[in-house]
Amino acid sequence: MKWILRIVVLLIALIAIVIVAGCAYQSIAESNEARTYPPPGNLIDVGGYKLHLHCIGEGTPTVILDAAFPAQVSNWVWVQPQIAKTARVCSYDRAGHGWSDLGPEPRDAKQQARELKTLLEKANEKGPFVLVGHSLGGLYVREFADMFPDQVAGMVLIEGSHPDAWKRQNMTEGVGVDAGMLNVAPLLARGGFFRTGLFPVPKADAALPEQQRNEEQAYFNSVKYFENLHAVNHSFSAALQQVRETRDLGDKPLAIVVGTASENFQGVARELQEDLLKLSTNSAFISVDGATHSGLVDDERFADETANAILAVVDAVRTGQSFK
Secondary structure, eight states: OHHHHHHHHHHHHHHHHHHHHHHHHHHHHHHHHHHHSOOSSEEEESSSSEEEEEEEOOOSSOEEEEOOTTOOGGGGTTHHHHHHTTSOEEEEEOTTSTTSOOOOSOOOHHHHHHHHHHHHHHTTOOSSEEEEEETTHHHHHHHHHHHOGGGEEEEEEESOOOTTHHHHTTOOSSSSSOHHHHHHHHHHHHTTTTTTTSSOOOOOOTTSOHHHHHHHHHHHTSHHHHHHHHHHHHTHHHHHHHHHTOOOOTTSOEEEEEETTSGGGSHHHHHHHHHGGGGOSSEEEEEETTOOTTHHHHOHHHHHHHHHHHHHHHHHHHHOOOOO
């Protein structure tokens, strides 16, 4: 019995040492990455926590870029400079993404919209804006347009998520990760279990330049990434319902951008994208030949066409001409 007790105590001690070492490794690695990859924009206090906003260029209307989930400012590296040639353009990290702090829960669509409104006001960015939402970001720009319609001049949905997509395609509403795993993932991340490769983490898009690819990977390796996954998933169904209840855009110019190599160009997913055209009486469906869902933004080969679609909406706002 004494030998059994000694072995048990030894195993507990070894586990404790591994956990402490893992936590230290995770903390040191995140500190090093924070120094290596500083934010390209500004961190702005929005009420006790900070959001990251990166603005370049001049000219109205200002374009606001709202990324896919769980993407960040880094993912707009190809698109943003093209827009900046003729208009002011701001990309930002939603709370819990990229360089932004985690924000208060629930992380639903209304909370995301309120935070963006506060961020733009604090940064003294003047509307009305052309809102651009990629994938899940499409839900949040629609909620923003519903809550603050006088601040929106036009919209671009880059394969924007349709709130009924999960039900129509018999998928569980959520971020696509088992809820049980999401409950323990932040704890495992703090112990360095993801960073050391014991559990898989997403890989940054290889189509991005090396700098932005490394920035994105640093975020995927962080504890904050897993905490954000859990928070967004917890409010996912509520966010979808909120967006279902939003109003349309009237006659404000709207572009629906879809890649021909994307799953959203086929079947029910294509029908859902076409359904988004009904959000405005002044809308157009734009297909980008050969582009995938992420490639519409992350891949230099297709980013110019996506940027051109955004600039077409900017031009329609400026001239007041029909966008169809």
